[in-house]
Amino acid sequence: MIFANAMGCDHKRYQKMCLKVQDGVITQITDELAQMSDVEAHQIIDVDSKLLMPSFIDCNVYPKGRTLSRKTLTSLSQKALRGGYGTLLLLPDTTPVIDSEAIVELIKSVDKDLEVHILPCIKPIFSNEGKPKLTDVSKLYTNGARGIYFQSDIEGNLILRIAQYAKMLKTPLICFAQDSSLAQGVINEGALAAKLGLPTISHKSQSIEVAKICEMLLAQEVEVLFSAIGLPRCIEIIQSYKNQGLRAHTEVSLHHLILSEQVCDDYNTAGKLNPPLPSQSARQGLLEALGNGAIDVLTSLQCADFNSQKDQVFELASFGIDSIAYGFALAYDRLFKPHNLSLSLLSKLCSHNPAQILGLDSGALEVGKKADFMVVDLAGRTPITDSFSPYCGAELESKVVMMYRDSQLYEID
Template sequence: MIFANAMGCDHKQYQRMCLKVQDDVITQITSELSQMSDVDSHQIVDVDSKLLMPSFIDCNVYPKGRTLSRKTLTSLSQKALKGGYGTLLLLPDTLPVIDSEAIVELVKSVDKDLEVHILPCIKPIFCDDDKLKLTDVSKLYGNGARGIYFQSDIEGNLILRIAQYAKMLKTPLICFAQDISLAQGVINEGALAAKLGLPTIHHKSQSIEVAKICEMLLHQEVEVLFSAIGLPRCIEIIQSYKQQGLRAYTEVSLHHLVLDETICDDYNTAGKLNPPLPNKSQRKALVDSLQSGQIDVLTSLQCADFNSQKDQVFELASFGIDSIAYGFALAYDRLFKPHNLSLSLLSKLCSYNPAQILGLDSGSLEVGKRADFMVVDLARETFIDDSFSPYYGAKLESKVVMMYRDSQLYEID
């Protein structure tokens, strides 16, 4: 199959492009169709000057209600396709938990029938007689799971043992850093929380845990992705340890770069996320970090719940957001275009870097790479009609119109 007359864009190029795919691999790239070999024996898809980019990869995703089933994974896949995502890393704190070969097999068996590739991540610990013990990480990895996910507030000895597994298997650690004792509230600490009379999540609940994990993993020869960083101070800490040799990556959600805590005013539960949305000055500092190259990965922070769980008083409503279906449009319309950031940077943060971290043979438009990409019409709009979304009623510039992966071309309404 040949994709002709595209504006091809990845982490290092933005140019007119014709791209040939054979056996799910990109085999030739030219600037004009006339330069392409063996044209007559291939189906030609005229992209008509639309944007062609590697599919996004999201390293921070949960199924609806964190419930693991064929139905929830199918729904997640269908939404992700619309948002331009080709691969999802499924975090393991689900029901059931991804801590055994049987559950990894369950995800893999469902994945075979999905439009989007869903990778199970490894939960490295389980509770036995009120004691935390290590799972057989190597067996789960050998069965196809990728990445080892843990929360920072577990025993230090366990963290170091988990790091040894990561080093041995050459798979990344994925850490959600948060001191639970400082995160018993529901909203960012500050003036808005005081106005609403809501219990707060202390601003140091994440930074002190980030510092702890950085110090523990320094010189351990492992890679760690800090999941869903919510405050600029955490980025400063990670950057300082990077300079000392820590192989760390900073992940920030699109929402923490686009929204601030004022969306929660009037007790609007659509903006109830964990980590909580920052205040205006903190959000600006996060955007500054993005512009200066200190953020490595962007996530949709997909963690949808049933509407009945969001339609509660603020303190009882669930954390989370259902946003993966408009991921590309949100990033383009509300973040990259307003701040005059390049589409190549967007591709780097949402495709190339996640592919490198997870060891995937995708994420860029190069001969020999796996063909996994989207076609975007920048002249069309994506309308958000989810009344439980903080973006409800928005018309976002751009729309994903095609996705290609695993020899399948999906046309998206």
């Protein structure tokens, strides 16, 4: 199959391109169709100058209600396809928890029938008679799970033992840094929280844990992705340890770069996220970090819940957002275009870097790479009608119209 007359874009380039795919692999890239070999033997898809870009990879995803089932994974896959995502890393603190070979096998069996590839991440700790114990991480890894996810406020000795597994298996650590004792509230601490009279999540709840994990992992020869960083101070700490040799990556959600805590005014639960949405000044600091190259990965922070769990008073409503179905359009319309950031940077943060971290043979438009890409009409529109979304009523510029992965072409209405 040949995709002709495209505007190809990845982390290195943005140019007119024709791309040949055979057996799910990119085999030739040329500037013009006339330069392509063996054209008559292939079906030709005229992309008509639309954007052709590697599919997004999201390293921070949960199924609806954090419940693992064929139904929730199928729904997640269908939404992700529409948003331009080809691969999802499923975080493991779900029901049931991803801490056994049986659960990894369950996800793999469902994944075979899905449009989008769902990778299970490893939960390395389980409770045995009330005491934390390590799972057999190597067996889960051998069975197809990738990455080891942990929350930072566990026993330090366990963190170091988990890091030894990560080093041995050459798989990344995924760390959600938060001191739970300082995160008992529901909203960012500050003037808005005081106005609404809501209990707060301390700024220190993330920054002190980031500093602790950085210090613990320095010189451990492991790779760590800091999941869902919400404050500029945390990025500063990570950068300082990167300069000392720590192999760390900073992940930030699209929403923390686009929205501020003001979305939560009038007790709007659509903006209730964890980590909480930042103040306007902190959001500006995150945007500066993005422009300075201090952010490595972007996430949709997909964690949908049933409407009944969002339609409650603010303190009782669930954390989370259902946004993966419009991921590309949101990033393009609300972040990259208004701030004059390049599409190549978008591809780097949402495709290339996540692929490198997870060890995937995708994320770039290169001969020999897995053919896993989307076609986007930048003149199209993506409406958002979900009343529980902070973007409800928006009509985002751009629309994903095709996805190609595993030798299958999906046309999106």
